[in-house]
Amino acid sequence: MAYYSVLEVTPTTDTWQADYVPVSNRIVEKHGGKYVARTVNHERIEGSGTEPALRIILWWPSKEAAIAFMNDPEYLPHLKARTEGSISDHVLIEAKDDLA
Template sequence: MAYYSVLDVTPTNNEWVSDYVSVSGDIVKKHGGKYLARTTSHEQIEGEAQNAALRIILEWPSKEAATNFMKDPEYVPHLEARTSGAISHHFLIEAKDDLA
């Protein structure tokens, strides 16, 4: 079953960004994931205002692929740099409709 990572990220410093971007895509691919969106072009159309600078959506072939990516020793230092240099929220969403 597919899973989606949905993130909002607002950097508090930009020191980590170029290094992160240069390697994260390859590590995502290594775990079968792909970026569906990675953009500053977003508009909130509902709900209480949130001011995230960047919205990211990734697709994973399974929950295990997503969690293996997060634990990958090659990725961990970049994750630590992102989480210490940004305000981030990451949701892992199963591709199913519980209301159907």
């Protein structure tokens, strides 16, 4: 079953960004993931709250692939840099309709 990662990221420093993007791109691909959206162009149309600077949606072929990406030893220092240098939320969503 496919899964989606949905991230909201607001950088608090820029020291991690230059190294993060090329490495994470490669490791996402290594684990079979694909970026669906990675953009600063978004708007809230319902609800309230703080707007993140960046929203990201990734597609994964399975939950195991998403978890393998997050636990990849090559990715871990970049994950640490991102989480220490930003306000980030990451939700993993199963690609199914429970209400169908």
